[in-house]
Amino acid sequence: MRIAVFSAKPYDRRFLEAAARGTHDFTWIEARLDPSTARLAEGSDAACLFVNDRADAAALEVLAAGGVKLLALRSAGFNHVDLVAAQRLGLAIGRVPAYSPEAVAEHAVALILTLNRNIHRAYNRVREGNFALDGLLGFDLHGRTVGIVGTGQIGTAFARILRGFGCRLLGHDPQENADCIALGLAYRPLEELLAEADIVSVHCPLTPATRHLMDAARLGCMRPGAMLINTSRGAILDTAAVIRALKSGRLGHLGLDVYEEEEKLFFEDLSGTVIADDVFARLLTFPNVLITGHQGFFTEEAMRAIADTTLANVARFAEMGQPLHPVA
Ligand code: NAI
Numbered sequence: 001m002r003i004a005v006f007s008a009k010p011y012d013r014r015f016l017e018a019a020a021r022g023t024h025d026f027t028w029i030e031a032r033l034d035p036s037t038a039r040l041a042e043g044s045d046a047a048c049l050f051v052n053d054r055a056d057a058a059a060l061e062v063l064a065a066g067g068v069k070l071l072a073l074r075s076a077g078f079n080h081v082d083l084v085a086a087q088r089l090g091l092a093i094g095r096v097p098a099y100s101p102e103a104v105a106e107h108a109v110a111l112i113l114t115l116n117r118n119i120h121r122a123y124n125r126v127r128e129g130n131f132a133l134d135g136l137l138g139f140d141l142h143g144r145t146v147g148i149v150g151t152g153q154i155g156t157a158f159a160r161i162l163r164g165f166g167c168r169l170l171g172h173d174p175q176e177n178a179d180c181i182a183l184g185l186a187y188r189p190l191e192e193l194l195a196e197a198d199i200v201s202v203h204c205p206l207t208p209a210t211r212h213l214m215d216a217a218r219l220g221c222m223r224p225g226a227m228l229i230n231t232s233r234g235a236i237l238d239t240a241a242v243i244r245a246l247k248s249g250r251l252g253h254l255g256l257d258v259y260e261e262e263e264k265l266f267f268e269d270l271s272g273t274v275i276a277d278d279v280f281a282r283l284l285t286f287p288n289v290l291i292t293g294h295q296g297f298f299t300e301e302a303m304r305a306i307a308d309t310t311l312a313n314v315a316r317f318a319e320m321g322q323p324l325h326p327v328a
Contacts (some may be wrong), residue, residue, distance in 0.1 A: 001025070001314050003072065005048040006033040007267070009099035011303065012050075012074070017308035024314065034264070037272060038062035046070040046314055051294070052263040057085035063095045064089040070317045072310050073295075077233060080328045081275060094313030094323025098153050100302035104257075105157035107296040108201050111255030115290050116141070135287075139198075142166035147197030149213070150204025150232065151154045151185065158201060159183050170197055173204070194221040195300035199229065208235035216241040231296045234260035238280055241327045247284050254289045257296045266293040 001024050005012060008028040017027065024065045027044060031037040035055035040063055055071065060082060063071075068249075071081065073095040084091055113152045114120055117138040125132070146162045148155045151173040159169050159180050163181040171177075171184035172193045181187075191274050194200060200222065204210050214228070215238040222228070228251055230237055235301055259265070261277055276279050281290050297306070313323035 001046055001070075001318050002027070002044040003046045003048050003314060004029055004044035004068070005101065006031065006037070006041075007050040009267070014312070015303045015307040016048075019311050024311070027110050027225050034057055035059045035062060035092075039066060039069055042066035044068055046072045046317070048072045048074060048310060051075045051080060052267065053080060054263070055081040055086070057082045060085045060089055060091060060235060064091055068233035070094065070314065071321070072313050072317075073327070074310050077205055079233065081327070083327065089271070090193040091319070092317055092323055093327040094310070094317065094325055095327050096306050096309040096313075097325050099305035100299060101153035101157040101296065101301040103299040104154045104203075104231050104296035105161060106155075107134075107205075107257060107292070108158055108255070109161050109290070111229050111257065111290055112141070112199060112201075112227065114289065115255050118178050120290055121287065122166070128190045142147070144198040145170060145171070145196055146231055147188075147193040148180075148185070148202040149173075149193070149200065149202045150188065151180045151205065154231075155201075156183075159185055167199075190218065191221045193224065194218060195227060198223060199227045201229040201258070202232045202233060202236055204236065206235055211235050212238040212241075214242070214289060216237060216244065217243045217277060219251065220249065224250055227251075227253035229255040231257040234258040239283070243279065243282055246289065254283075254286070256283075256289070256291045258294055259283075259291070262294060 003024050004027045006029050008030055013028055028043050029040050033049055033055060036059035037060045043062055047063050049071060060073055071093045072092055076097055091178055118136040136311055143166060146170045148159055149169045149172050151171040156177060156179050163183050170193045171185045171187050172190045176187050219241055238278040242296055
């Protein structure tokens with residue numbers, strides 16, 4: 001198949017080429033998909049997309065007119081694809097439902113440990129010869145209550161790790177998960193979970209129902225000084241309300257791997273440019289906020305699995321007209 005890979009970074013190329021072993025004809029497109037770049041896929045059978053590619057109706061129309069029949073997503077989430085437009089245009093969509101839940105769960109734990117023990121501040125202090133401990137006080141994770149919003153694959157991997165730390169586990173999910181219950185996790189309505197947890201970690205998908213799930217009212221339900229971690233999708237948090245909660249001291253720590261407006265920032269080296277997003281710039285000023293640029297998935301194991309599953313979707317589509325893991 002001829003595959004146009006959008007948002008193609010050197011690491012995408014490395015893992016996809018290794019998985020393909022010469023069986024596909026790739027076009028590497030550094031640009032993100034949008035209505036103006038979509039024509040670069042002309043003549044391709046599949047467009048391979050990542051999370052910040054804008055697969056809106058206008059872009060999909062150009063892709064379909066250029067001969068694309070399959071959208072091969074290199075992600076689990078598909079909130080960036082206009083599903084109605086894709087169906088209207090007869091575009092099949094394949095995704096990577098699971099590549100390494102542990103990769104994202106472990107990253108969430110890295111954010112918790114860094115924020116709690118102020119490793120981000122200690123790192124700089126020690127390099128400057130400042131060995132004072134003031135301001136670095138943390139707390140034992142052992143015995144603390146952790147609330148997990150979304151107990152799917154990543155939430156379950158996260159629960160397993162936190163159980164090892166000796167944490168008490170609470171969960172909220174419309175679908176209870178027997179594996180989590182077996183780990184000792186107790187399900188609660190969201191407001192109750194928020195009121196009880198010392199740490200809240202979000203692992204649900206972004207849907208119309210979860211957009212701004214963590215709004216001012218829900219942030220107000222959290223324990224004063226609690227920690228909030230989001231490695232899922234930025235828009236699940238109402239960022240303006242989160243900033244108000246940080247300023248008032250209600251929110252004690254914030255760890256983010258995702259951000260509402262991240263498509264204008266993440267995955268690019270913008271170190272020589274002025275960041276125009278004032279909300280993001282404000283977030284960077286808090287000492288108790290730690291932000292990573294959507295790197296939860298970025299491990300050797302996950303990248304290999306993403307490449308393998310993406311190409312399995314393409315191969316099945318070429319054979320049977322449907323990807324192996326279709327987006328329903
Ligand atoms: P999953 O589909 O296995 O689990 C999601 C869970 O969320 C399901 O159990 C579902 O019932 C639950 N859920 C749905 N609506 C909910 C609500 N209103 N409240 C609470 N729970 C709700 O998905 P998986 O693989 O665990 O991934 C979760 C999310 O993590 C993805 O949707 C994606 O947005 C994000 N992600 C982030 C990555 C990163 O690099 N930071 C990488 C991969 C995924």
